[in-house]
Amino acid sequence: MQRYTKIAIALHWLIALLIIAAFFLGVTMVDIPGFxxxxxxxxxxxxxxxxxxxxxxxxxLLWRLRNKPPAALPMPRWQHLAAEGMHHLLYLLMFAVPVSGYLYSYAAGVPVVYLGLFQMPAVIGPDPALKPVLKTVHYVLTMTMAGAVLAHALAAIKHHFIDRDATLKRMLP
Structure with a gap:
C-alpha cells in the first residue's frame, strides 16, 4: 500500500484539527452577547x-507540489473526479477562509495581532461599507468549508467501512 509522506500526513491532520477548532471557536464566540x-x-x-x-x-501546498501523492486507488471514475474536485475545493478554502477573515477584521478596523505579539500587515484600512460584505463572504466560505470537511470525512469513512479499501489508511499516522 502506498502511503502519503509523514509530513503530508502530519500537515493534513494538524490543519484539520486547527480548522475544526477555529470553526467551533467561531460559532461559540459570535453567540456571546455583548463585548x-x-x-x-x-x-x-x-x-x-x-x-x-x-x-x-x-x-x-508547497509540499504537495514538490512531493507527488500516492497513485489513486481503483474506484469508479465519478468517485475519482469527485475526490479530485473535493481536494481542490478544500485547498482553495484553506486559503480563502482565513484571507476573508483577515480582510474582514481589517475592514472592521480591528488589527490581527498574531499570538498577541506580531501585528500582521494591514492590506486594507477600516471600511464600513466593505465590512458587512466581507463578514458575509467569510461566513459563506466557512459554512462551505464545514460542509466540504464533513463530506470529505464521510467519504473517507465510507471507503474504510463500506468499500473496505486503503483510502483512509494511507492518510492515518
Whole structure:
C-alpha cells in the first residue's frame, strides 16, 4: 500500500484539527452577547488559528507540489473526479477562509495581532461599507468549508467501512 509522506500526513491532520477548532471557536464566540473579555479572547484565538492555518496551508501546498501523492486507488471514475474536485475545493478554502477573515477584521478596523505579539500587515484600512460584505463572504466560505470537511470525512469513512479499501489508511499516522 502506498502511503502519503509523514509530513503530508502530519500537515493534513494538524490543519484539520486547527480548522475544526477555529470553526467551533467561531460559532461559540459570535453567540456571546455583548463585548466581554471572554469574547475578545476568543476572537483573538480564532484569528491566531486562522493565520496558523493559512501558513500551514501554504507549506502544505508547497509540499504537495514538490512531493507527488500516492497513485489513486481503483474506484469508479465519478468517485475519482469527485475526490479530485473535493481536494481542490478544500485547498482553495484553506486559503480563502482565513484571507476573508483577515480582510474582514481589517475592514472592521480591528488589527490581527498574531499570538498577541506580531501585528500582521494591514492590506486594507477600516471600511464600513466593505465590512458587512466581507463578514458575509467569510461566513459563506466557512459554512462551505464545514460542509466540504464533513463530506470529505464521510467519504473517507465510507471507503474504510463500506468499500473496505486503503483510502483512509494511507492518510492515518
Amino acid at each position: 466581554t473579555p471572554t469574547k475578545l479572547k476568543y476572537f483573538s484565538w480564532h484569528k491566531w488559528l486562522g493565520v496558523t492555518v493559512l501558513g500551514l496551508a501554504a507549506i502544505r
